[in-house]
Amino acid sequence: MKNILVSIKHELKFQDFVRGENCKLFDSLGNEYLDLESGVWCTSIGHCHPEISKVIFDQSSKMMHSGYCYLNPVIDNAANKILEINKMKEGKCVFLCSGSEAVEYSIRVTNSIHHNKKILTLHDSYLSSYGTASEKRDENFIQFDWINNDNLDIIDFSTISAFIFEPGSSSGLVRFPPKELIQAIIKKIKENNGFIIINEVTTGIGRTGEWFGYNHYDIKPDMVAIGKGLGNGYPVSCTAISKNVLSKLDMNKFYYSQSHQNDPLGAVVAKKVLEIIESDNLLAQCKVKSKLIADRLTEIKNKYGIIKEFRIRGLMIAIDFLENNDVFYSEIINNELLKKKIILVLRPGFNSFRIDPALTISKNDLIFFLDTLEDIICNLNETNTY
Numbered sequence: 001m002k003n004i005l006v007s008i009k010h011e012l013k014f015q016d017f018v019r020g021e022n023c024k025l026f027d028s029l030g031n032e033y034l035d036l037e038s039g040v041w042c043t044s045i046g047h048c049h050p051e052i053s054k055v056i057f058d059q060s061s062k063m064m065h066s067g068y069c070y071l072n073p074v075i076d077n078a079a080n081k082i083l084e085i086n087k088m089k090e091g092k093c094v095f096l097c098s099g100s101e102a103v104e105y106s107i108r109v110t111n112s113i114h115h116n117k118k119i120l121t122l123h124d125s126y127l128s129s130y131g132t133a134s135e136k137r138d139e140n141f142i143q144f145d146w147i148n149n150d151n152l153d154i155i156d157f158s159t160i161s162a163f164i165f166e167p168g169s170s171s172g173l174v175r176f177p178p179k180e181l182i183q184a185i186i187k188k189i190k191e192n193n194g195f196i197i198i199n200e201v202t203t204g205i206g207r208t209g210e211w212f213g214y215n216h217y218d219i220k221p222d223m224v225a226i227g228k229g230l231g232n233g234y235p236v237s238c239t240a241i242s243k244n245v246l247s248k249l250d251m252n253k254f255y256y257s258q259s260h261q262n263d264p265l266g267a268v269v270a271k272k273v274l275e276i277i278e279s280d281n282l283l284a285q286c287k288v289k290s291k292l293i294a295d296r297l298t299e300i301k302n303k304y305g306i307i308k309e310f311r312i313r314g315l316m317i318a319i320d321f322l323e324n325n326d327v328f329y330s331e332i333i334n335n336e337l338l339k340k341k342i343i344l345v346l347r348p349g350f351n352s353f354r355i356d357p358a359l360t361i362s363k364n365d366l367i368f369f370l371d372t373l374e375d376i377i378c379n380l381n382e383t384n385t386y
Contacts, residue, residue: 020047023361025343034365036344036357044205044229045276046360052232052272059268068261075262078271082240085211085274086224090243095236095262095270099201099227100128102237103164105256106197106223107132109245112254114161114194118142120185122177125166127199133164144185146177157188162195162222167213169202172347172354174311174318182217195222195245201237202316205229206277206359209287209314216313232273236266282359286314289366293317293355296370304377308351317355318347329380336376342369 017033019026023046025033038044045052059074066072079093096102107119111132123143127133132140142155163185168176186196198221203213207229214221222245227237241249260266277283294312297319301307306329308320321329330353334346345354357366 022046022049023358023365031341033341033343034369036342036355036361036369038229038356038358039233040228040345041202041207041356042228042231043233043358044207045232045273045280045282046358047233049232049276049360051276052234052269055268055272056234056265059265062264064265065260065263068257068259071262072264072267074264074271075267078267079238081271081274082226082238086221086240088224088240088242090246091241092246093238093240094256095238095267096258097235097237097260097266098129099199099225099237100130100133101258102225102227102239103128103133103197103199103201104131105239106164106225106241107162108256109223109239109241109249109254110162110195110197112250113245113248117161117194118159119162119164120144120155120157120160120189120194121164122146122166122170124170124173124175125164125199126169126171127164127166146181147175150178150181152184152188155188157192157194160189160192160194162197163189164197164199165214165217165219166199166201167203167217168208168313168316172345173350173352174313174316174354176216176311176313179217182219186219197221197223197225199225201225201227205273206283206286207314207316207356209283209290211283213313230270230273231266232269234266234269236263236270238270277359280360286359289361289363290314292363292366293370296374300370300374300377304374304381306377306380315355315357315359315361318352319355320350320352323351332380333373333376337372340372342372 016028017025018028023035025035063072082093083091094105096105118141120142123145136143165182168174189196196219198214200212204226210216222242224240230236230238290312297310306321308322310317310319328351330346330351334353347353
């Protein structure tokens with residue numbers, strides 16, 4: 001693997017996984033790992049889901065790529081399903097390749113309608129890995145620090161074209177802004193004819209126990225950017241656009257195209273992911289599993305005192321640990337979990353980590369993780385080694 005450029009993350013580093021099955025990963029030596037980050041939160045219904053593998057095989061034998069100038073019935077079928085779960089009657093969708101691109105697309109639509117205005121977002125939101133949304137420069141964005149100041153009077157809403165709301169990821173730290181604050185912001189935006197854009201790249205597709213993170217806020221969005229879990233590991237994303245936006249969009253002036261826009265293969269995968277979540281009742285199961293985790297973490301927190309707090313909504317979880325003479329319990333515990341072949345998301349520079357298992361994770365796997373976590377924390381307390 002000497003010719004591959006990668007970012008090094010925790011002590012797992014260059015592990016060569018060769019097979020995946022639901023929430024399990026297998027390396028070239030045959031070792032089995034429990035994956036609690038869902039391949040960077042993408043495999044929403046588990047690695048190599050057999051129904052997803054089947055539709056990829058079936059569609060790839062018919063047509064994988066059509067080019068952005070041509071249509072295919074499977075694209076329209078997938079769009080209809082996404083518009084249905086977003087309650088966007090008479091809306092439209094565009095299928096793209098990444099969550100970053102879906103967010104960027106929504107910004108370009110906004111800028112083509114509202115000229116010379118800024119976009120409002122929360123200061124700790126992560127929007128995109130490239131383009132306008134990745135930079136969040138002062139001339140394009142207003143970043144509202146909702147944690148340290150909830151005074152909306154400091155914002156001139158007449159200068160705002162849209163509010164991009166990421167409902168819970170907070171650059172990976174999992175913070176859920178208060179519903180009352182978000183609704184107050186949206187009211188101001190609507191009074192000034194701005195758009196509501198929801199970034200559901202990490203919080204969508206059942207991650208929080210609802211179809212989308214915005215469902216917890218009683219929001220009616222104008223655009224929704226969807227990625228990651230939509231393709232269950234296949235690189236497909238989508239921007240859903242409401243009738244309200246479409247009525248203001250001049251298609252003679254707005255132009256966006258890339259080679260894999262509205263590919264049939266990506267669309268058929270997206271539709272199948274949504275169908276599986278619906279048919280297997282995974283949203284309801286997510287809520288049950290979430291309660292199991294929350295109840296057990298509460299017990300561990302109260303019993304040992306190393307956990308400072310945890311934040312959980314569905315199967316999006318962050319655990320913060322107490323500070324102890326500059327010791328990062330998160331790193332110690334993460335390393336111990338890796339020895340037990342359990343993978344989760346360590347947040348560099350923070351005494352915390354994040355857990356995002358697939359919606360299809362078994363109760364037994366969750367109990368194994370929680371038992372292992374408690375054993376590690378118990379040993380830390382008893383030996384006082386760290």
